Amino acid sequence: MTGTIYVLNGPNLNLLGKRQPEIYGHETLADVEIACLSQAESYGLEVRCLQSNAEAQLIDWIHAAREEADAIVINPGAFTHTSIAILDALNAFEGPVIEVHISNVHKREEFRRHSYVSLRADGVIAGCGTQGYLLAIDRVAKLVTATN
Numbered sequence: 096m097t098g099t100i101y102v103l104n105g106p107n108l109n110l111l112g113k114r115q116p117e118i119y120g121h122e123t124l125a126d127v128e129i130a131c132l133s134q135a136e137s138y139g140l141e142v143r144c145l146q147s148n149a150e151a152q153l154i155d156w157i158h159a160a161r162e163e164a165d166a167i168v169i170n171p172g173a174f175t176h177t178s179i180a181i182l183d184a185l186n187a188f189e190g191p192v193i194e195v196h197i198s199n200v201h202k203r204e205e206f207r208r209h210s211y212v213s214l215r216a217d218g219v220i221a222g223c224g225t226q227g228y229l230l231a232i233d234r235v236a237k238l239v240t241a242t243n
């Protein structure tokens with residue numbers, strides 16, 4: 096199978112493994128990205144891992160994914176709860192979109208329970224720690240195979 100998955104991470108996720116391990120665990124973003132590469136490779140898929148603290152950069156990458164990716168796995172960080180612009184960008188992407196949250200957003204503050212991105216996502220994974228990214232790749236592999 097050939098195919099490319101964009102794995103996008105939003106604001107503050109560059110701090111993974113460096114702060115608040117009780118919420119986000121001990122793995123760094125680099126650890127997560129290596130695990131994603133290996134998981135995708137097991138399905139014969141390629142992965143491009145990108146992180147930004149800037150909403151505009153994330154939107155530009157989602158636009159690039161329209162030409163370059165077959166699926167998007169995205170943890171939009173706090174933009175999940177605020178960004179209609181990221182929702183609009185994802186709505187212009189045709190392939191599968193899986194939304195990932197490391198923490199269980201439903202067990203936290205009320206404002207984390209609403210996600211604009213979920214209005215577009217084909218699947219949402221929350222509260223599975225960084226394993227959520229690998230579960231998202233499993234799901235994408237299944238969806239990409241089903242459409243090929």
Ligand code: CA2
Pocket residue numbers: 106107108110111112113114115119170171172173174175195196197198199200207
């Ligand atoms: O649970 C998730 O993955 C979140 O998307 C993480 C966001 C939060 O705003 C969402 O409500 C849920 C925050 C990312 C902050 O990441 C950090 C990682 C380590 C240390 C500090 C922040």
